[in-house]
Amino acid sequence: MSISHSISDLAQELGVTTRTIRFYEEQGMLAPERRGQERIYSARDRVTLMLILRGKRIGFSLAECKELIDLYDPSGNRKQLDYFLAKITERREQLARQMLDIQQMQQELDTAEQRCLNAMKELPAAS
Template identity: 50%
Template sequence: MNSTCTIGDLAEEFGVTTRTIRFYEEKGLLNPSRKGQRRHYSLADRTKLRLILRGKRLGLSLDESAEIILMYGTPGNNRKQLDTLLEKIGQKRKELQARRRELDAMLDEMAQAENKCRAAIADLGQQQKPETS
């Protein structure tokens, strides 16, 4: 079963060290159950870890990932909480969309650089290492 999950398994599964996982717990991003002294990780824990690591790849800090994880969690039950949550989600989405635009801009520029590079190669003619039939 997949509910069985020791810290070592989780570490290997995600390609991180156990230290890293314990560190995330220290920071309040994970709270695995305990069987005796040992930590045991549920599916929910794995999902959280996946979110954290994706956040990292996108350049989010652990605190930011923590916020986002909270947003995904089961929403509160009173109106005010829901309103503020909705507000936060909207804010984050805006931030992420801005990021997306910047990423697209960067990708465009990379494409241009690639073209310039190809052009330079073409200009060079076959003077060196043509290697084409």
């Protein structure tokens, strides 16, 4: 017998809302079985949802998550792993650029702050 999950079970276990799970279903990334109005999620759906959430946490777009999941091949996932490694490299490069931008902004803020403090020293004391 295969393991199945209700939408509320998955939401609670993974710390997301049921609306989030329905959104991923609408995007074609999850395909629960239907029993009337009830959605029954398979173990594969659970793993897929976990991969989506992990991908989102590390900054992948939903399209990148979908592409990665679509590359899954149970007989061997070299293509999926190569894609994932390339995306990790891209993400690291993007973060490095963002860190540099942040450092430059901090320097600009430091300069602006120092100019303000110097200008305040030159003003007459408030009475």
